Amino acid sequence: MGPETDNPKKPPLLVLCRYERGGASSRLRFFNPLQRNPAVRFSGLIKPFFMETYLRWRHRHQPLAFFLYLHCLVRRMVFLVCLKNRPNAWIEIELLPGLPFWIENLFLTHCLGKVLLDLDDGFHSRYRSPLPLRLLLGNKMEKLMARVDGVTVGNDFLQSFARGCGAREVRLLRTPVDTTRLTPGPRSPRDRVVIGWIGSPSTAPYLRMLAPVLRPLSEHHGLVFHIMGSGPIDFDVGLKPEFFEWSVADECGFLQQLDIGIAPQEPTEWARGKSFYKISQYMAAGIPVVASDNEVSRSLVDAGENGFLARTTGEWIIALETLINDAALRQRMGRANRIRAVDDFSLESRSADFRQILSSLS
DSSP states (O other): OOGGGSSTTSOOOEEEOSSOTTSHHHIIIIIHHHHSOGGGOOOSEEOOSSOHHHHHHHHTTOTTHHHHHHHHHHHHHHHHHTOOSOOOEEEESOSSTTSOHHHHHHHHHHHOSSEEEEEOSOGGGGGGOSHHHHHHHTTHHHHHHHHSSEEEESSHHHHHHHHHTTOSOEEEOOOOBOTTTSOOOOOOOOSSEEEEEEOOTTTGGGGGGGHHHHHHHHHHSOEEEEEESOOSOOOOSSSOOEEEOOOHHHHHHHHHTOSEEEEOOOSOHHHHTOOOHHHHHHHHTTOOEEEEOSHHHHHHOOBTTTEEEESSHHHHHHHHHHHHTOHHHHHHHHHHHHHHIIIIIBTTTTHHHHHHHHHHHO
């Protein structure tokens, strides 16, 4: 494990993430930056809460997913009770998902030392409805952020939220993208423009807001629409999308075949907490992006330079039609995006941020 862990009085740093590598948030904010980037020099232990099977069952709405959750909960509680010397920990969202603050606080106090909490979603909004869940967990995230020693967040909205909760120290930690794996592909001339979206079943419903946008565009232009990672979704926009199942192996090839990447998002509190990682993916692949206009997208997209931002149906149509009709503009914006991704969002460019966080926990 390295010289730091040879001392029995200094236990290894724990990273208590939510998912195994199949879960996007854990893979992108913990596994990739800590394990795929040797410049970070991580020598601790990563312990996910949920198993890969849980994610598959949950996305398929399997009733047995609840019993697997209970298994994962007991497994983590046993793991915590068996810890020695109260190691420091970096926790993704919460230590014990689904349990109230007072129980989680007992484990934080008696099992762990210094604790940082990582928040990359507006997860606090999920515990505000329905009413029974709100009564049990409604202000859990707010209490957790005030309780722990520091908070890392994925965007400016979450940074303001954490500070408003009384967090002692809040660090903005952008989700990095692996620009050595996600790279631009060859751009050969073709008759039809390919518009694409990549994401997960939890964000796929945002695609429905583009039905009035894509329907008239499909009537006037020969478009191809590709979707990856959405799972089953009823999406009638006047053209038949081609669906792709997400996998690490196929992700890069999917992005390389796109001419335009889209990132729609509704103005909800849950959505405002999203880091818009798909924009970074489009940028790494060297393609222009059209995204919903909000705080996060404005920090990534310089309108007219590397993509466009849109609020209304009319703005979406104008932005997409501009890119559809101008291949040279698509290429110029794509090159600008690739440079930005490598310089600002790559694993290498964000190494210092992760080293500082690990150092604060050592």
